[in-house]
Amino acid sequence: MSTATSAAGSPAAGADGSGDPQIERLLDLARTYLGMEVAWLSRFSGGQQVITAATGLTTGMNVTVGEGTELAGSFCARVVAGTLPALITDARRHPVTRELDVTRELNIGSYVGAPWRDADGNVAGMLCCLSRSADPDLDIPAARYMSMLADLIGDHLGSAATLATRETRQAEAVVRDILRTSAVRTVVQPVVRLADGATVAFEALSRFEPATFATPDRAFAAAAVCGLSIDLELLALEHALRLRDALPAEMWLGINLSPEAVSTSAARDLLLPHAGRRIGVELTEHTPVGDYDELNAHLAPLRAAGIQVVVDDAGAGFASLNHILQLRPDTIKLDISLVRGVHQDPVRRALARSLVGFAGEIGAALLAEGVETPAERDALQEIGVPFGQGYLWGRPQAPSGSRPGAAGVSPSPHR
Numbered sequence: 001m002s003t004a005t006s007a008a009g010s011p012a013a014g015a016d017g018s019g020d021p022q023i024e025r026l027l028d029l030a031r032t033y034l035g036m037e038v039a040w041l042s043r044f045s046g047g048q049q050v051i052t053a054a055t056g057l058t059t060g061m062n063v064t065v066g067e068g069t070e071l072a073g074s075f076c077a078r079v080v081a082g083t084l085p086a087l088i089t090d091a092r093r094h095p096v097t098r099e100l101d102v103t104r105e106l107n108i109g110s111y112v113g114a115p116w117r118d119a120d121g122n123v124a125g126m127l128c129c130l131s132r133s134a135d136p137d138l139d140i141p142a143a144r145y146m147s148m149l150a151d152l153i154g155d156h157l158g159s160a161a162t163l164a165t166r167e168t169r170q171a172e173a174v175v176r177d178i179l180r181t182s183a184v185r186t187v188v189q190p191v192v193r194l195a196d197g198a199t200v201a202f203e204a205l206s207r208f209e210p211a212t213f214a215t216p217d218r219a220f221a222a223a224a225v226c227g228l229s230i231d232l233e234l235l236a237l238e239h240a241l242r243l244r245d246a247l248p249a250e251m252w253l254g255i256n257l258s259p260e261a262v263s264t265s266a267a268r269d270l271l272l273p274h275a276g277r278r279i280g281v282e283l284t285e286h287t288p289v290g291d292y293d294e295l296n297a298h299l300a301p302l303r304a305a306g307i308q309v310v311v312d313d314a315g316a317g318f319a320s321l322n323h324i325l326q327l328r329p330d331t332i333k334l335d336i337s338l339v340r341g342v343h344q345d346p347v348r349r350a351l352a353r354s355l356v357g358f359a360g361e362i363g364a365a366l367l368a369e370g371v372e373t374p375a376e377r378d379a380l381q382e383i384g385v386p387f388g389q390g391y392l393w394g395r396p397q398a399p400s401g402s403r404p405g406a407a408g409v410s411p412s413p414h415r
Contacts, residue, residue: 020053022156027055027127030149034112034142036129038063041116041153042076043125049074052125061106061132073102076126079113087112087143090134110135112142114150119158127153172226174212175219179231184208186239187396191254191367191389194381201252203282203389204240205396233261237270244277246399252278254310259289263298275305280331282310283323292326299327312369314338314355332359334385336370343379356384 023041031039038061040054048068058064071077075097078084084096088111091097102108111130118124127150178184184206191201206216213219223232240255247253261267262281271279281302289295299309311324312333324332334352342348352368359366368380371390380388 020156023053023153024055026149026153027053030127030129030146031056033145034129034138035131035135036110036112037061037131039127039129040065041125041127044071044123047071049076049126061108061130063106069102073100075100075102075108075111076113076115076128079126080115080123085143086114086146087138087140089136089138092134106130107132109133110138112138112146114143114146116150116154116157118154124154124157126150168226171222172228175223175226175228175232178208178212178219179228179235182235182239183212184232184236184239185398186236186243188243188399189389189396190394191252191387192393194377194386194388197393199251199393200387201254201280202243202247202399203254203256204243205256206236206239207396229258230261230264230266233257234264234266234270237261237267241270241274241279243399244274244279250278252280254280254282256282256284258284259295262302263295268298268301271302271307272305275307277306279306280308280310282312282333283327283329284312289323289326296327310367314366328362329364331365331367333389334366334368334380339368339370339376339380339390340372341376343373343375349379349383352380352385353383 027039027041031037036056038054038056038058040051040058040063042049042051044050045068047070049071050068051063051065054063054065075084075088075091078096079086088094088097088108091103091108091111097103097108097111108130109132111128113126113128115123115126127146129146185208187205187207188202189205190199191203192198193200206219208216208219213222220229220232223229237255237257240253244253257267262283271281303309308330309327310331310333311327311329313335314321314324314332332355334355338348338352338355342352356366365387366385367387367389368376368385369389371377371380371388371392373392376390377388377392
């Protein structure tokens with residue numbers, strides 16, 4: 001039996017009981033108390049019965065977690081309908097179950113089942129115990145015991161599902177309020193030329209009320225959960241583009257967009273009026289890109305209008321390098337994991353130097369992000385990285401005056 005696992009390595013409990021240690025304890029309790037070989041929890045969905053958790057001799061009885069079977073052919077559907085008792089002591093002799101395919105497929109000799117209900121009181125699935133052999137000792141108290149455990153499971157899952165639904169609804173209400181009131185601020189962080197420290201660009205970053213979302217990633221994650229991520233990105237894009245008029249014409253403005261958002265007509269409608277005005281779109285990657293040909297087709301009209309493509313996290317792993325190979329960006333951002341301590345680590349310097357050559361070969365600029373110390377800056381300049389961004393030159397902050405960063409406006413890192 002396999003259970004879902006979270007990124008941290010611990011079981012990730014689902015609203016259907018998958019990976020939930022409390023559900024597994026209750027299944028073990030049912031199986032042990034009744035002396036049965038297998039206990040499972042199932043969910044009914046679309047005419048299927050899907051086993052979401054199971055304990056015991058699952059292989060011996062052909063029980064597979066995550067696998068769906070036709071509900072109409074099951075014991076469980078008949079128990080719920082009242083055409084089959086909740087307790088079968090000898091399935092091979094019972095006039096109904098002996099004729100069912102599932103009796104042979106799962107090698108069922110004895111069975112006890114009880115429905116569990118969701119938070120609205122509807123039958124959501126079954127708690128079942130079964131063995132390969134007949135069991136004449138199964139009795140009415142056993143069925144009552146199973147019913148009690150099914151109620152506990154329903155309460156547990158109902159509470160978890162209700163809490164998750166409530167949290168999603170709350171997040172949606174907050175995000176919708178942000179969209180309604182346009183409650184997003186744009187801050188900027190400078191990008192400098194390492195040779196002389198001149199500011200050549202600004203990256204626009206979104207901020208929200210700290211009491212609502214302490215960090216922007218939480219805001220966008222909440223928006224994604226309730227299906228509003230693109231709406232929030234477009235609002236942030238609209239605010240960021242307002243800075244274009246406040247910047248010197250020669251200076252670049254970098255703006256973050258996900259591949260999903262940049263592929264929308266709404267994003268293009270916002271970006272294309274700024275054709276030729278030194279805009280760079282930095283593609284953030286919350287989910288893997290499924291179709292690079294399609295993404296490149298959406299980027300083509302933007303590129304034709306002089307809007308350039310920036311890809312970050314270079315050197316962080318295969319996914320980032322594949323991103324670069326597929327998109328052929330105008331600017332590559334060197335990942336902070338290579339920048340941090342680069343002056344002390346010959347391996348980091350060697351990899352950064354190789355990316356300098358790679359960027360030069362494809363005609364892209366290379367920008368190191370996360371630079372915090374003069375020693376890191378000097379090492380990066382020595383190996384040929386032309387541009388940098390990080391706390392060494394400034395933290396993200398609100399633009400000051402009508403023309404932020406007016407000093408040092410020569411060549412862009414996006415060229």
